Amino acid sequence: MAKVKISELVLRDAHQSLHATRMLTSHMLPIAEKLDKAGFWSLETWGGATFDSCIRFLNEDPWERIRKLKAAMPNTPQQMLLRGQTILGYRNYADDVVEKCVERMAVNGVDVFRVFDALNDPRNFITPMKAVKKAGKHAQAAICYAVSPVHTVEGYVELAKELAGLGADTICIKDMASLLKPYDAYNLIKAIKKAVDLPIHVHSHATTGMSVATLVKSAEAGAEILDTTISSMSMGTSHSPTETMVEIFRGTEYDTGLDIHLLLEIAEYFRTSVRPKYKKFESSFLGADTRILEAQIPGGMLSNLESQLKEQNASHRIAEVLEENARVQKDFGYPPLVTPTSQIVGTQAVLNVLLGRYKRMTAESMNLLVGNYGKTLAKPDPELVKMALKGLNMEKPVECRPADLIPNELDKIEAELKEKLGVASVNIDDVLTYAMFPQVALKFFETRHKGPVSFDEPAEAPKPAAAPAPAAAPAAPSGPVAYIVNVDNRDYKVSIREEGTVLVAAAAPAAAPVAPAPAAAPAPAGGFAIEAPVSGTVLKFAKNNGDRVELEDTVIVLESMKMELEIKTKAAGTITYVVETGASVAAGQVLARVQ
Helix, strand or coil: CCCCEEEECCCCHHHHHHHCCCCCHHHCHHHHHHHHHCCCCEEEEEECCHHHHHHHHHCCCHHHHHHHHHHHCCCCCEEEEECHHHCCCCCCCCHHHHHHHHHHHHHHCCCEEEEECCCCCHHHHHHHHHHHHHCCCEEEEEEECCCCCCCCHHHHHHHHHHHHHCCCCEEEEEECCCCCCHHHHHHHHHHHHHHCCCCEEEEEECCCCCHHHHHHHHHHHCCCEEEEECHHHCCCCCECEHHHHHHHHCCCCCCCCCCHHHHHHHHHHHHHHHHHHHHHHCCCCCCCCCCHHHHCCCHHHHHHHHHHHHHCCCHHHHHHHHHHHHHHHHHCCCCCCCCCHHHHHHHHHHHHHHHCCCCCCCHHHHHHHCCCCCCCCCCCCHHHHHHHHHHCCCCCCCCCCHHHHCCCCHHHHHHHHHHHHCCCCCCHHHHHHHHHCHHHHHHHHHHHHHCCCCCCCCCCCCCCCCCCCCCCCCCCCCCCEEEEEEECCEEEEEEECCCCCCCCCCCCCCCEECCCCCCCCCCCCCCEEEECCCCEEEEEECCCCCCEECCCCEEEEEEECCEEEEEECCCCEEEEECCCCCCEECCCCEEEEEC
16 A cells, blocks of 8 residues: 555646636546546545635536536545635634535535634634534544744644544645745654644645645655645646656655556646636746745635736736735734635735725624634734724624634525525525525526536637628628627627728727616716725625715625625715626726715
């Protein structure tokens, strides 16, 4: 039996890190048989950001994805990444939601649950770990690795002992930001091995260029399982190449026993048939970026951060955001940067750069500061905590396990979904999808029947022959033909005309978005305008149209960069909204007026 086993990440973390989690299931299935034959300890195929991305960008049912992948690869354990009490979303959920989610994930095809908590708070492992054990599946407890004045080897060892006490089958060292240095890895694994008699699984990104050496030293220290990614989807913000690690260990006491020829066939498939289709999502962090040693942004977040900055028309400010990210992490008590804390800290860093330091804080930032996600190792900045308490109308920070304050909510969520859809019964998996991402899920349920989006290049349509004009009628003036083209579930009006002809004045500009007609009557032109501070989606109105509002009242909740941002009015009067909930809005766009 191989002393070192390999978990392959190409179907989850690799494309999350390189392509903002955009890979379609249809591009996974053709290579599934070969992946299943390779002999991996596990294949990571689910969890993390894939659930969100499936319904938000791909129009795919994530539950259907895991069922298809399990059926296509029955011989290899299917692994997922579970965010502890936050499951797959961005808030803590009640215990009954966590328990039902794990149950359904196991039924649908998940075999190995890598459970982590973004703050390494052991209290947030209790319910998900119990649920995994109850389902009879493999419970892997992950330690999120961070480098700060408050993170120590001794602290990680104590955490490993607590996680072992919760019933972990294996312990994972999760180096999501590529900060784990080779010799530090060796010392950490040796220390944990002395304290805990469990297999050690090492996960390390390649962003800073250290991961191959880190995995070698991890194996020498006694780590039994290593995470890698097939070479054509490796390095940069992704992970060490599978074939490279296999060859490094070949003929040694750490020989993986994997067939290099089969791995090369798998690599060729992703090189030629998959990766080119996602070029537009490709992260620009393709080499070793040692700035991350300071910014500590994990690989999976980098590509998403780039995408979010593009949405804000601020791609050129990435360097400022990376610097600010480190400052925000310190201000927030040095949380390890992994979802959801990476998104919370990263989004706050973007807002600080674009709008001024802490001029606006997301709801998630405030909840992190007051302890609603759990306990940070260091105390957050006291002035920011005061701001957060005021913003959340709280008297003091949370000191208990955060989920103890959340009553069971599954029945309420199910009833709410039935009411929203106007039906008497709903599928439990749809209920859980709605629980994770309510607004996005409702849109997905409306469009699911259309099937997934496509990133394949469309075949060039033959040019139709021009129809002859009737003999008795004068020839019609030459002009463009208008079409509606849908890209990523957004309609665009485009025009097609003969080469060499001139666009007539009445034609719409190419690629202009088709604006939906507003349902509400337009607001008067006068009064105080409430504008969107950043681009995003109108999540909900805090006041009714025509209500009286007072200075500093919250009137709109905007979802931007996956976080919630409250928009307050700077004037008193009667509010009239000029957009609808669910509308995508640009920075500076008028959302409402107060008269």
